[in-house]
Amino acid sequence: xxxxxxxxxxxxxxxxxxxxxxxxxxxxxxxxxxxxxxxxxxxxxxxxxxxxxxxxxxxxxxxxxxxxxxxxxxxxxxxxxxxxxxxxxxxxxxxxxxxxxxxxxxxxxxxxxxxxxxxxxxxxxxxxxxxxxxxxxxxxxxxxxxxxxxxxxxxxxxxxxxxxxxxxxxxxxxxxxxxxxxxxxxx
Numbered sequence: 001x002x003x004x005x006x007x008x009x010x011x012x013x014x015x016x017x018x019x020x021x022x023x024x025x026x027x028x029x030x031x032x033x034x035x036x037x038x039x040x041x042x043x044x045x046x047x048x049x050x051x052x053x054x055x056x057x058x059x060x061x062x063x064x065x066x067x068x069x070x071x072x073x074x075x076x077x078x079x080x081x082x083x084x085x086x087x088x089x090x091x092x093x094x095x096x097x098x099x100x101x102x103x104x105x106x107x108x109x110x111x112x113x114x115x116x117x118x119x120x121x122x123x124x125x126x127x128x129x130x131x132x133x134x135x136x137x138x139x140x141x142x143x144x145x146x147x148x149x150x151x152x153x154x155x156x157x158x159x160x161x162x163x164x165x166x167x168x169x170x171x172x173x174x175x176x177x178x179x180x181x182x183x184x185x186x187x
Contacts, residue, residue, distance in 0.1 A: 005030075006030075007030030007076060008030055009027070009030070009075045010027065010072050010075050012027075012032075013027065023036060024036075024068075024080045026079045026080055027076055027078045027079075028079065028126070029129075033121065035118070038113055041143045042111045042143055044143075044187070045143045045185055046067060046083055046111050046141075048184060048187070049082075049083050049180070049185060050065050050083045052180050052184070053065035053085050056178045060176075060177065062087060063087040063090075063091065063106075064085070065083060065085045066084050066101075067083055068081070068082060069084055069100070069101050070100040070101065071084065071108075072096070072100050072102050073104065073132075077133070079126065079129070081108045081110055081126075082109050082141075083107075083108075083109035084107060084108055084109065085105060085106060085107040086103070086105035086106060087106055090104070090105070090106070104133045104135055105135065107135070107136065107139070107174060108135050108137075109139045109140075110122040110138075110139070110140050112140060112141065123140060123149075131158045136152070136174050137151065137158075137174055138150075138152075138158045139151070139170075143186060147163055147165055147166075148170065148182060148185070149163050149164075150172075166182045167183065168181075168182050169181045
């Protein structure tokens with residue numbers, strides 16, 4: 001039995017070795033999570049979602065989309081989601097001196113990597129974490145199955161409202177006027 005388990009903090013991340021971007025370091029509830037650079041199809045789906053969100057953002061002027069930003073919720077909760085969208089209002093005072101987001105984006109997007117642990121991390125741990133910190137909408141994308149699970153905030157929780165298939169299109173109440181055909185995400 002470990003009586004004093006190690007609790008990692010954001011400060012610890014600042015001294016992690018620079019490996020050229022091959023690894024991602026995240027902390028959830030003080031636990032260090034290390035993942036490898038994702039599959040090229042994973043990166044493709046994230047890039048396509050980012051571009052569509054950013055194009056919509058430029059047209060509307062309502063906010064900005066970012067790919068793989070560090071989001072620091074607290075000293076013991078820091079993640080690197082695949083894509084986020086954040087309103088102009090939140091972004092105005094939501095960046096620290098190192099360029100990290102220190103406020104909660106309205107939308108978080110995770111692209112699933114293969115493996116049960118990866119799926120559990122995104123579908124359970126991160127969904128709970130994002131619920132705790134007030135994320136309004138959470139998309140979990142499975143490029144293998146060409147699906148997107150859409151979670152929306154209800155009663156302080158992110159609840160599944162639907163699973164989109166490649167022939168469907170995404171619309172979101174937090175992104176008025178956005179129409180994202182799923183077949184364009186999974187090329």
